[in-house]
Amino acid sequence: MLSAPTVSVSVDELREIAKRIRAHIVNMVARAQSGHPGGSLSAVELGVALFWNHLRCDPANPLSPDRDRFLLSKGHATPFYYAVLAERGFFDPGLLGGFRTLGSPLQGHPSMGAAPGIEMSGGSLGQGLSFAIGQAIAGRMDQRDYRCWVLIGDGELNEGQVWEAAMAVPHFNLGERIVALIDRNGIQNDGFADDIMKTHPAEMFRGFGWHVIECDGHDMAAVDQAMSEAEKPRERPRCIVAHTVKGKGVSFMENNPGFHGKAPSGEQLADALRQIEAGL
Amino acid sequence: MTAPTPASAATREAYPFALTELVEHGVDVVAIDADLSVSTMGYQFGEKHPGRWLSVGVAEQNMVGIAAGLAATGKTVFIASFAAFLPGRCFDQLRTSIAQPRGGLNVKCVGSHGGVTVGEDGMSAQAIEDLALATSLIPFDVIVPADFEEAKQALVAVGHTTRPAYVRTGRPKVQGIYSRGYRFEIGRADLLRAGTDVTIIACGIMAGVALKAAELLAADGVSARVLNMATIKPIDREAVVRAAIETGAVVTAEEHQTTGGLGTAVARVLAETVPAPIAFVGVDRYGTSGKWDELLDYFELNPARLAAAAREVIGRKR
The missing domain is CATH 3.40.50.920 (Rossmann fold)
Incomplete structure (x- = not known):
């Protein structure tokens, strides 16, 4: 067991951290004039509650073999991911300014090991849960009891590989080692998820033998509690379906498919930062 | 498992022997099959080292992702299926999860039943594209052994590197060319x-x-x-x-x-x-x-x- 350099902070503090993450997200995407703000803003509470209150990790020792792993399967949510890693102390927040620029370790989609804390490469969807299975099986072989938390988008659930992996997790009895987090924001690249390809995440995961916990993905206390629930010993693997809003925290991005992969203008950025600060 | 007569054996028969030899050399091997282990011969390694072998069902994409996760922790991972499906059915996973991370993860892909000599199964099983796909993956070594002895040595050789590799093996028993005294080297004709x-x-x-x-x-x-x-x-x-x-x-x-x-x-x-x-x-x-x-x-x-x-x-x- 990792000798828990995990921090533990109050829900109020988590909310303040979430504001800083949201500001990083819009700043990074605006500066790069490219990137994916919508699915980054929807995942903020999940990432903050996890990295500050649940993930057993040590930013000063990011490759500790006993660390819990966070695997970003929805690889386009890098603005959120990099901002969380920087704020949690894995690397200098100054690096965020290079997001998506030539030579920066912070590529548009994550490149494993390019910066501390980046556990796997991503960008081609559907691969994170499989990667987690490999890590979890290695943990069992090596008698290390780390846990793998995998963040998957709801659009990503269209990928068949997710379901190959979803059936394998209970088959290999990895319930104590893997938690799936579904960012159910209801929008994917081409539009609303229900129009592009309807999925029923909770029912589907239940059907594959998982214990499903549903929560409001923007209620920090509820997210924190769902993660505590997910950590309790239970035979079946746990899947948290977090009901979220794409673009959460910026009114003109909220529930707007146009901001899946589009940067705000300068004027929109100022407005977005005001709204985030006000905690709308 | 009894060693076949190298004078007339299929290259795929070398697979479990090579894996066993690697374990004896102290290599931390994990091998994975996708419901074709009786054909790839991976099951023989599974019988000998059950703690080092997994079957993931008919799911090549998942197999590659699992291999990547295992390799990221320091294991030397072998995955096997028909050459028609590995790399064919999981090429994107090989590219994104194996070839690109950290200059290439330590995963060895063994495509058995390569080429047309898979035989009666017909064109869908006859891999004539696997080398084109595998050679396009930048960090991969790509090897096609000629007989049992060379296959065994080639599989052992890739198991001692940390690079990803693709090794094609074949279904039919073929006349042996090499004796035990042969010394295979990666990259040497x-x-x-x-x-x-x-x-x-x-x-x-x-x-x-x-x-x-x-x-x-x-x-x-x-x-x-x-x-x-x-x-x-x-x-x-x-x-x-x-x-x-x-x-x-x-x-x-x-x-x-x-x-x-x-x-x-x-x-x-x-x-x-x-x-x-x-x-x-x-x-x-x-x-x-x-x-x-x-x-x-x-x-x-x-x-x-x-x-x-x-x-x-x-x-x-x-």
Whole structure:
């Protein structure tokens, strides 16, 4: 067991951290004039509650073999991911300014090991849960009891590989080692998820033998509690379906498919930062 | 498991022996199959080392992702399936999860039943694209062993590197070429027969066919050199250059389409160094069912065709 350099902070503090993450997200995407703000803003509470209150990790020792792993399967949510890693102390927040620029370790989609804390490469969807299975099986072989938390988008659930992996997790009895987090924001690249390809995440995961916990993905206390629930010993693997809003925290991005992969203008950025600060 | 007679064994039969040898060498091996372990022979390793072997069901994409996760923790991971499905069914996963991270994760892909000699299963099972796919993955070594002994040594050799690799094995039992005294090296061609008029560069089952073609040519007074180019990537450039300088003409022979495999790799070396006439022998159409040896004739992967190609390419020498 990792000798828990995990921090533990109050829900109020988590909310303040979430504001800083949201500001990083819009700043990074605006500066790069490219990137994916919508699915980054929807995942903020999940990432903050996890990295500050649940993930057993040590930013000063990011490759500790006993660390819990966070695997970003929805690889386009890098603005959120990099901002969380920087704020949690894995690397200098100054690096965020290079997001998506030539030579920066912070590529548009994550490149494993390019910066501390980046556990796997991503960008081609559907691969994170499989990667987690490999890590979890290695943990069992090596008698290390780390846990793998995998963040998957709801659009990503269209990928068949997710379901190959979803059936394998209970088959290999990895319930104590893997938690799936579904960012159910209801929008994917081409539009609303229900129009592009309807999925029923909770029912589907239940059907594959998982214990499903549903929560409001923007209620920090509820997210924190769902993660505590997910950590309790239970035979079946746990899947948290977090009901979220794409673009959460910026009114003109909220529930707007146009901001899946589009940067705000300068004027929109100022407005977005005001709204985030006000905690709308 | 009892060792087959290397004099007549399939290259796929070498797989469990190589894995066992690696474990004995202290390599932290994990092997994964996707419901074809009775064919890849992975099950034999699973019986011997159950804690080091997994079956993931018919799910090649998941298999690659699991392999990546295991390799990221420091394991040496082997994954196996038919060459038609690995790399074919999971190419994107190989690219994103294995080839790109950290310059290439330590995962060895073993595509068994490569080429047309899978036989009766027909065209969908006959992999003639796997080498093109595998050679396009930047950090991958790509190897097509000619017989049981070379397959065993090649699998052990890739198990001792930390690079990703693709090794193709075959279904039919073939006449052995090498004895235990042979020393396989990644990236080194093996001279099977000396010659001065033309060089036949072959891999896999075609190495044995090339030797027979050289005998046909010898009967006509043509001196053919035969090189077994088991490693397609990184290719033995020096051996190719020497063949061009010393024999002036080259025939490539592979159980694969002539684009993207051995022939393409050899032609590139010639184009960059000592341009020489070259003829490509391979499989450039989809096939049919049949016995493996019937299929070799059906696709003209036989000594007569290689000899004809040699005569033709000699005629193009300046």
